[in-house]
Amino acid sequence: MQVVQSEQKTPRVDDDMDTKDESAQEQTMTTGDMISIGGVDPALAAKMHIVNDAINQIGFTTYHTKLFFLNGFGYAVDSLLAFLMSITAGQVALEFQPSYARGGTIALYVGLLVGALFWGIGADIMGRKWAFNLSLLIAAVFSIAAGASPNFITWTSFVAITGFGAGGNLVLDTTVFLEYLPAKSQWLVTLMAVWWGIGQTVAGLLAWAFIPNFSCTSADDCPRSENMGWRYLYFTSGALVLCMSIARVTVIRFHETPKFLVCRGDDEKVVKGLQDLAQKYGRPCDLTVEQLQRHGAVATAHSQNLFSFNEIMVHYNGLFATRKLGISTSLVWLSWTLIGLAYPLFYIFLPEYLSSRGAQFGETSAYITWRNYVLAQFSAIFGPLVAGYLCKIPRVGRKYTMVIGAILTMVFFFAYTSVRNDDQNIAFSCIVSFAINIYYGTLYAYSPEVLPSGHRATGNGTAVALNRIMGIMSAIVATYADTSTPVPVYICAALFAVMAAVSAIFPYEPQNGQSI
Template structure:
């Protein structure tokens, strides 16, 4: 990556791999003046139009590579993964408790209200925590989001009415809505370049969250002593505590996870955020402290960073203003290539945000029309549900392997995941038995997570650091908007038609096409 030579003595001069040196020989690596060799190339290079920031980012990436993978990264992998698990947990829980709660409150109101409330909260949370993480930093948002989510979940279990439950369900979504934004952002900004593929692997925690949901609901929504007969007349609270126990248990679990984040990780501000803030001294101290703790080398100095010059402002005059938002938004369209990348990413999140829930909205009615009846015993209902959710765990593992293969990379791993998922959605039209339904559900859960997990990782990898959380948050927000749309469709549309299955498959084909045209390939390069 080329830099501007602000100072002839600056120790940050290097040649770009793949270019020709003054003797006509191809440069094979990037060599710093201290003699260390760094083969990594930064993804955005000069795309951000700020040579000083570009040069400093390269030095920071070199330092992170020099430190390498440590036990601190293992902690982040696990505790950031909790955020993935919580996101899937809270989304599925509200859909599972909606029917018994609606019955208890007299079946008065909007039956799909909790689904819409949850997605509305997730939407607001994605925008709030994403934008907030670019304003005040990753650390505070990272530490607070799960605490808000856990508190709201516990209170939701004590809701006295259908509207009040909707409010607290939305608040649960608001607290958890920033997890997909913050967890990938924080983890990525500490990762050495040759380990960025682990960001894809981290999505396996999403499957764990789904599986945990299945086990909690299996435990509390099956026993008759805690659940009303949904076909009966009366459903008093004393006979219908199952769904409340689900929320109490989930809230307590998330609360424990929020405490573990603070006590085990003790997250400092990420070095790349410190860089965009112009806090070079704190950045160097942060990385030097990490290196010292794990007995790793770190040759980065404050003098090296200062020699690169002063970066352009990444904030407005007021952090909490419309101007601030415009700065972060415009940074996502700084060049034609970055603008194309941002646009295609948002399209991808929108497409999968519609395709995935739309299929499941229509699935049960579609199967009934075809005469496919599932088990009536609650034990087998929840067993099948849990099997399908567990099947999603290996998907990100395979995606992590594929995206680290040179001729596939992130882009073509997404293409493979989308096309294979499309094929099985088309195959669903051949389902005639309950066992076939379970088998296809498990396979689709596996395949869709190949695409989903890679998109989770790709999004923050190619966004510029100063605006990463905002861009990531808007991406997730588009996904949540489509979740709300699917809930409305479920209420007003004819759910007996087979068209949604073919439409869903076509949407995955569109995702594959979009992935081909992504302008950046992160394989072998480092986030900027």
């Protein structure tokens, strides 16, 4: 494949980089472009390399720190709202007595599915800015509305719209953060998954406070006045998300990412944005408009008509522009599909499983059930911390961090079925929560890293959408299967064995180069 050098003569990482020279690899791994598209669109390849050089020259700033926290809110919101539905579903069913109790789960995942595709494709067409801000606001408003639902149909409708906002928000968080990061700091996208565990923990703590104290226990006598716990949970969580949404607008003035602007052909805005960032934080930036424009116009990022089916196909075709990129995209999508079935089978129905196991061990208290749930979710925070450390180790990187996380999860899933008392039950649920988030947190970061900027949100959104389809399938499986038995645990363990194998054969390792 063609390799395009910029005026700054920064070393590049080719697809077949010589691994024998360790010192040479270490020198280039933070400055080379990971994906080679020079033979497909030389202008885009050259411009992306020049912009990467400018981002690396500016380095990590306070602006990036703000993005880490504000984008992390999206992770927290997605996990909080997903678990909110699973936590409240039982009490909602007692109050409204629907004919299909799993309707909330399916509504949520349909919303997440549509949101991932809508906001993902839309962000590649219209830009990241509006999708980034609006998606979180939608999730906040309709989660509050869900708490005031007068009936089951209204509740599931609001849950679906909440999922629509949260699903798109999650796609954009990693995309926006990554497209501003210098190469040496790309590992922070993996670390950002700690917010996922924080969101889970907040959901568990709020449930622990509200559900045992403000809930009815029988469908025969469950009026609204006696079952306000789940409503308080939605009101509180929605208000928290609304504060996060306001913070995104007030704490930082988010501008369109430079890499999206390159794909759109706005060279002047690319230079102005990076020059303004450098000036604000006292950093050097030698980028000029002439450097970009001398390489000509970008030909492959958009069609002539933005609002057309052809424009959508341009973005999907771009994900398979080369054989290596096509294999990578397919394996990433496969991984999201597999984890989309394994994760909900264990996590979304974890309250049922923990409750049934607690009953076996003589623990029937709702207080103890939700205490155990909070401890398991809190343990999830430490998975991405370990993943962030592992992905920086030479010869481990993102790929083998995922392998390690998947294998650990598989082992402890199988071990979970041998639990014989309550202490073992909570210990193993915490360990599984920790291990699964080593894998999942890294996959969240790896996916946008190995997708080209012009089509990144489309590829990432499709990956998440495939994940949500399997989430819907998991709800259907749970309808006809007993989730209080170890069978779902065995299925999850087998799926993680497959995920470990897939991770090992990913063709790209982001540790060895910078995303374009």
